[in-house]
Amino acid sequence: MARYILTRLLLMLPTLLGVAVLTFLLLRVVPGDVVTLKYSGEGAYVPRETIEAERERLGLNQPLWKQFVDWVWGVARLDFGTSMWTGRPIAQEIAIRFQLSLQLAIMATLIAVLLALPLGTLAALKQDTWVDYAIRVFSIAGLATPSFWLGIVLILFLLILFRWSPPVTFTPLFEDPLANLSLLIWPALAVGYRYSAVATRMTRSTLLEVLREDYIRTARAKGLRERAVVVRHGLRNALLPVVTVIGLEFAFLIGGLVVTEQVFNLNGLGKLMVEAISRRDYTLTQALTMLGAAVYVVVNFIIDIVYVLLDPRVSYS
C-alpha cells in the first residue's frame, strides 16, 4: 500500500507537467497580450515605446522556452510569481479567493450528499412506486437546471418576495457566521441541488444493482433487519461509484463555478480565472490552471484511498 501511494504521488508529476506545457502553449497562441489591454483603455495615449518597455519588463519578449523554464523553476520552488496585471504575488491573489471557493465547495458537497444518499436509497427501495417517480423527477430537474439559472431565480425570489438580497461581499465564517452563511447558502443550494441530482441517480442505480446480489438475499434469509441489509451490506457496496462522482464534482467546484460566482458576485477562484484569461494574465492563468489540475489529481488519489477503506476487497500492490 505504501508503495502504491508513493507511486501515485510520483505519477502526479508528469501529469502536472503535461498540464503546465499545454496551458503555457495554449495561452501564448491566443491573440492579444496583457500590455495591450492595460494601456489601450479609455482615452489612453500611451506611446508605443512605453508599451514595448512594459512588455520587456514582464519578460514577454524573451524566447518561449526561457519563459517556460523560468516559470517551471519558480513553480518547483513554490514561487508562482506575480500577476502581470496587478503586480501582486499570485499566492496572495489565490489565497484571498481560496477560502470562499473551498467553503462553497464543502457546503455544496454536504448539501448534495445529504440529498443524494437518502433520496437515492429511497428511490431504489421503492422502485417503480410514486416515491421513486417523484425522486426521479426531482433529480432529472436538477440535471436539467443550470445552477446559475437557479441562482438567478433564487435571487429574484428573495428580492421580489422579501425585498432582500444576499450580501455582496464575503465575510469569513468565524468572523461573522450569519453574514457568511447569508451569502453562501444560496449558491450552495443552487449548486448542491444540481450536484445532488447526479449523485442521486448514481446511488439509485448502483444500489438497485447491489440489492439484486446473492449476498443480499442471503442476508435477508439470515433474518437481518432490512435496515442492516440496506445500510451495512447494500449501500456500502453501492457507494464506490458514488464516491467517485462526489469526489470529481467536488474537484470541479474548486474554481469551476464561473457563472454562479458572477450571478452571486462571489469573489472566488472561478471569477479570478475568467478575469485572468480575459486580461491575458499568463502567470495567474497558469497558476490557477495548475491549481485546478493539482486538485483533480489529489482528489482522484484520495478517492482511490477511500475505496480501500470502503471495500476491503480492494487492495493495491
Next chain:
Amino acid sequence: MFRSRGQRLVRGSWLSRLVTLTVMLTLACSGASQPAPSGGGGASAPRPTGAGGQPAAGAASAPAGAGGAPSAASPGGAAWGEGLQPKRGGELVFVVGAEPPSFDGHRESTFAMLHWTAPHYSLLVTFDPFDYPRVVGDVAESWEISPDGLTYTFKLRDNVKFHDGTPLTARDVKATYDKIIFPPPGVVSARRAVYSAVERVDAPDPHTVVFTLKYPQPAMLSLLASPFNFLYKADILEQDPHWYERNVLGSGPFRFVEYVPGSHWVGRRYEDYHIPGQPYLDGFRAIFVRDPAAQVAAIRGGRAQIEFRGFAPSQRDDLVRALGNEIVVQESPWTCSLYVAFNNERPPFNDVRFRKALTLAVDRWGGSQALSQIAIVKEVGGLQRPGSPFAVPPDQLVTFAGYGRDINAARQQARQLLREAGVPEGFTFTLKNRDVPMPYEPVGIFLVDQWRRIGLNVNHVQQESGPFLNDLRSGEYEASVDFNCDFMDEPDLQLAKFLSADKSPANYGRYNDPVLDDLYDRQSRELNVEARKQLVWQYERRVLDEQVYAMVVLWWQRIVPHHASVKGWKITPSHYVNQDLRTVWLAQ
C-alpha cells in the same frame, strides 16, 4: 421557421416543451436586468436631463421615443439635494464594475481605477462638482494666467496635509506634475502628450507653483483639472516613482482603510481635510460587482446605493419599477462616443467615395430614437459632444455627410458613390466589434442593418478585448467599432485621436494628414474662442465629411439611478469627474 406545405406540426410534446422553455426563460429574465438589448428593456419614458451638466443642443438631440415605464426621475436639483442642508454621517456603499490595474492615477485611464481611489486624493484644480465644466481650486486657492498665456501661477492653501500628517507644499505639486509631464524612464504617464505645451514646472516657494508654457494653450487650466492628476508626495516619488502603483497616500477627503482584491475597498473620513466641514460622509465602501445584473440586484436589495458609471435603460426601468420613489434617476449626455474606424490602407476603404457611402447610409437620427431605448447611446454629433462649447452647430452638422435629415436621398447618393468607386452590389466586408453588450453589440447590429440598405453585406465579428485591440493596433481589420471617452469636453482631447497615425498612438485609421495636424496645432494655440471654434469645425469637417477617415455613430447617454438618500452628487457628462465624494451626503 419554415415548413413545407402539408407538413404537420407535431403538437403535444413539442408544444409542451416549448411552453416549458418559455416559462423558464420568462422566469429567469423577468426582473433580472440584462445589459444586452435582446427583447429590449421595454420602452423607456423620456427622462429629464435637467440634472445633467450641459444642455443638449436643441436640434441635434433626438427624443427618446414614446415610453410607458413608470418614472421616478427627479428633474433638476431635487435629485441631488440642491438647496438642502447636508447631513454628516453614514457610509456610502457603491458598486464598481471593474478593478484597478494599479492605483496610480497618472498611469491609468480607466474609471476602474478612479472610482476606487479618487476619494483619497486632492488635485491642484478641479471641476466644480455642481457646475461642470467650471474649474475651481482644490489645493490651489487662487491662480493667475499671464496676459500672453504662457505662465500659470497657482497659490496653494496652507492647510493641506497628507494623510500621514505632513503638509502638502508646492514641492509636492511640482514633483507630481514632473512625473506626469516629464516622467522618468520606466514610468508610464498616460496623459503626458496632453501637456506637451508645458516647458517646465517651478515651485519658487512652498505655496506657489508656476507652470511655464512653450506656447499658449487655452485649454491648459481645464487640462490641469484632470481628475487623474492626483497630488503625490515628493519624498515618496524621489525614493520610488512606482510606489503609488501599489500604495495609497493622498490628501483627499478620505483616508485609505482596506482593499480586498476582488471584493471591496474601504475609506474613512479624513478629519484634517483642507475644506472645512467636508466630507460629510463617515466613510465609503466600494464593492466590486462585475456582472450588470448583479449590480442591479445589489442596488435593488439595498446592498449598495449607487453605481457611478451608468446603467442601461432596461436596468434603470427595472429599478424604477421595483423601488418607485426610493430611487431617483439622473441622466446626462456623456463625453463618450462610439465611432467606426476605417482601415484607410485597405481597398476599398482607401477610397474616400466608399467611406463616404458608408457614412451616408447610416440614419443617425432614426437610430438615436430607436437605440436610446435599449442602449446607452442617444445624441447625434460630430467629434465634439453635441451641446458642448465647441460642438459643430446643428445647422452646420446637417451638412456633413451622413448627418442630413433625408436618409433616402443620402442612401441614393451612397449608392451612386459605390458605383463610382467600382464597388459591386453585394460587396462583403467585415466589421469588427468588441464582445461587450453595452453599447457595442446593439450599435454593431444597427450598422450592419444600415449598410445592408445600400446593398452591402457585412460580417459582424465580435471579439474579446484582447484580440480586438490587437487587430486594431496591427491593422488587421477593415472596419471596426471603436470608442472615445475623455474626462471633459475639450477639443485638445477629443480631436487628438484623429491626428495622423504617426502623431497619435490612439489613431488606428492608418492615415496621415498634415492638414489635419496643422488644424489641430492651430486650434490648440488659438486664444480667441470664436476663431478656435472655426478651426475645430474645419477639423471635424475634414475628418467626418471631406475625407471620412472615420465616422461617429452616436454619443453615449449616461443613466445613473441611485437611492434617493444619496445627496450631494450631481451627474456630469464625464464619469471620471466628481468622484472624490467630498460633497456627497446621506439623507437618512
